[in-house]
Amino acid sequence: MKMTPPPRDRADCRAVSEVLSRVGDKWTMQVVVALLDGPQRFNALKRQIGDISQQMLTRTLKTLERDGMVERTVCATTPPQVEYALSALGRSLSEPVRQMAQWARAHLPIIHDNRRRYDERH
């Protein structure tokens, strides 16, 4: 069986880049992580995340739904209830994200330090 090659191919680079820029926007990861605990309704999600506007939460959830990462369930009651849940695809993303999170925790202070020193020199 074939081993998965390292990402040296141009198409691979673009694929990685596409995924990183897709999930690398300001709110996507925070929404995904908030949904890891289980399904959440809109305003509960909003409260948990904190300083996100309802506009940006709506947009982020819609994009995640479009990509098939979250599933949206509407109960036609009054008041309406809408539940958002991670799909299997969305949960599977949390694995590579966990790796990236470890790297971020380990190296982000160094990066910030590098930036500070660079800016002082220029």
Added chain:
Amino acid sequence: MKMTPPPRDRADCRAVSEVLSRVGDKWTMQVVVALLDGPQRFNALKRQIGDISQQMLTRTLKTLERDGMVERTVCATTPPQVEYALSALGRSLSEPVRQMAQWARAHLPIIHDNRRRYDERH
């Protein structure tokens, strides 16, 4: 000793988000991967990546240098020669990126399919 917890903390989410959006721009990953083979000069890098403008290559390299991910070496000859090399920090990033690349390869077709179907329904 303490196990590294999953990225549920708010500060962690933001750290992940920051790294993902930082390296998730259009060219950063392609430059990093191009430099994995070894140090490269500016125009060699430009030729290898292909359709990047010299403007965007300059910006991307400068940001990577500022973060301490690449090291820039100038030989004051005529014509001037400038070599770019990945630092240890830059190379260490390639590990979580490899994980992300595998996920991208495995799931990007599904995502594109999901989008297509979503757009047809709306």
Added chain:
DNA sequence: CGGGATCCAGTAGGATACTG
């Protein structure tokens, strides 16, 4: 050769007000 300086279009992010 390896950039810097400008200018420009498109998109992401956000504040606010309104609605079924």
Added chain:
DNA sequence: CAGTATCCTACTGGATCCCG
């Protein structure tokens, strides 16, 4: 409660021309 509609700002990506 769960959005939509509008308007605005800032940043990203890019094209072009210039420079030592």
